[in-house]
Amino acid sequence: MANDINANHKAAATARDQAADKAQTKERYAKVYTIVSGKGGAGKTTVCSNLGMALSLLGKKVLLIDSDIGLKNLDVVMGLEEYVTNDIAGCVAGKVKFSSAAVQDPRVSSLFVIAASQSLDKSQLTPKQMGLFCHELMKDFDYILIDAPAGIENGFACAIAPATHALIVVTPEHASLRNADRIAGLMEANGILPKNISVIVNKIEAHLIADSIALDPDEMQKTLALPIAAQIPFDYDIISSNFKKRPVVLNGRSLAAKIFVNIARMIDGEKVEPIVVKKLSVFDRLFNIFSR
Numbered sequence: 001m002a003n004d005i006n007a008n009h010k011a012a013a014t015a016r017d018q019a020a021d022k023a024q025t026k027e028r029y030a031k032v033y034t035i036v037s038g039k040g041g042a043g044k045t046t047v048c049s050n051l052g053m054a055l056s057l058l059g060k061k062v063l064l065i066d067s068d069i070g071l072k073n074l075d076v077v078m079g080l081e082e083y084v085t086n087d088i089a090g091c092v093a094g095k096v097k098f099s100s101a102a103v104q105d106p107r108v109s110s111l112f113v114i115a116a117s118q119s120l121d122k123s124q125l126t127p128k129q130m131g132l133f134c135h136e137l138m139k140d141f142d143y144i145l146i147d148a149p150a151g152i153e154n155g156f157a158c159a160i161a162p163a164t165h166a167l168i169v170v171t172p173e174h175a176s177l178r179n180a181d182r183i184a185g186l187m188e189a190n191g192i193l194p195k196n197i198s199v200i201v202n203k204i205e206a207h208l209i210a211d212s213i214a215l216d217p218d219e220m221q222k223t224l225a226l227p228i229a230a231q232i233p234f235d236y237d238i239i240s241s242n243f244k245k246r247p248v249v250l251n252g253r254s255l256a257a258k259i260f261v262n263i264a265r266m267i268d269g270e271k272v273e274p275i276v277v278k279k280l281s282v283f284d285r286l287f288n289i290f291s292r
């Protein structure tokens with residue numbers, strides 16, 4: 001698999017390296033973050049939509065790209081579905097410029113989204129095309145965030161082709177943890193520097209950790225070669241905001257919103273204290289046992 005991706009990636013990697021060279025100059029050149037996970041449902045789209053919103057609220061110009069071809073997620077959870085007139089399918093067919101497929105978020109003018117296509121077959125988008133599409137827009141944005149499909153197939157190869165950075169979303173389970181190092185290996189084989197790859201642990205539930213049926217992020221860190229950049233609890237506000245198609249970051253009072261803003265600040269180079277998901281105290285644990 002790594003060899004296949006390697007073969008496909010040469011043009012995209014060249015484009016990315018040229019971009020990295022330009023980034024040394026003072027021109028605007030986007031950092032391209034790909035958000036991936038081995039397992040489906042880990043929270044990639046949630047992280048992508050909220051991190052994008054948080055970065056744009058910090059004043060950054062941000063483009064979100066849904067590379068989950070064949071499905072449509074990102075524009076839907078962002079509440080932007082009705083604004084989408086062009087998507088990646090038009091760009092692949094050569095009918096639309098990639099920049100023309102970007103929809104501006106009416107709530108935050110510096111946030112743009114390119115939707116995936118339900119009509120396009122997964123294999124029609126190639127890593128080379130994805131690399132060239134992104135390269136075209138790197139000078140126009142501070143950040144490009146790519147919401148990858150689950151797994152390590154062609155969609156993954158397309159999503160990582162233009163990436164300079166990666167966030168691997170994992171849940172506190174053994175299989176998810178094991179996948180993270182494997183995914184990081186594939187990324188490194190495709191030229192993403194290890195220092196630019198980190199992990200976000202999502203859907204942490206303190207009571208499951210206390211019952212020893214979910215992994216503790218501190219224990220996860222001991223076995224992971226990569227740094228855990230952020231912890232996100234399993235959170236009612238996230239479910240509700242995804243359902244209401246309004247990123248939770250717009251609900252500034254929620255803990256989840258604070259966590260996403262914190263991650264955005266960290267990505268943007270600020271020194272911030274990571275927000276750690278609270279563990280249950282002995283008293284909480286006893287209370288839980290006796291209230292069963």
Ligand SMILES: Nc1ncnc2c1ncn2[C@@H]1O[C@H](COP(=O)(O)OP(=O)(O)OP(=O)(O)O)[C@@H](O)[C@H]1O
Pocket residue numbers: 037039040041042043044045046047068073148149150202203204232233234235236238239242243
């Ligand atoms: N921290 C969280 N707390 C509670 N629910 C969450 C959290 N993060 C994500 N979810 C929920 O989990 C489900 C999957 O999330 P999401 O769509 O972001 O995952 P994904 O990795 O993009 O999935 P896919 O692999 O299908 O693209 C959604 O219903 C979402 O609302």
Ligand SMILES: [Mg+2]
Pocket residue numbers: 044045046068073147148
């Ligand atoms: Mg998704």
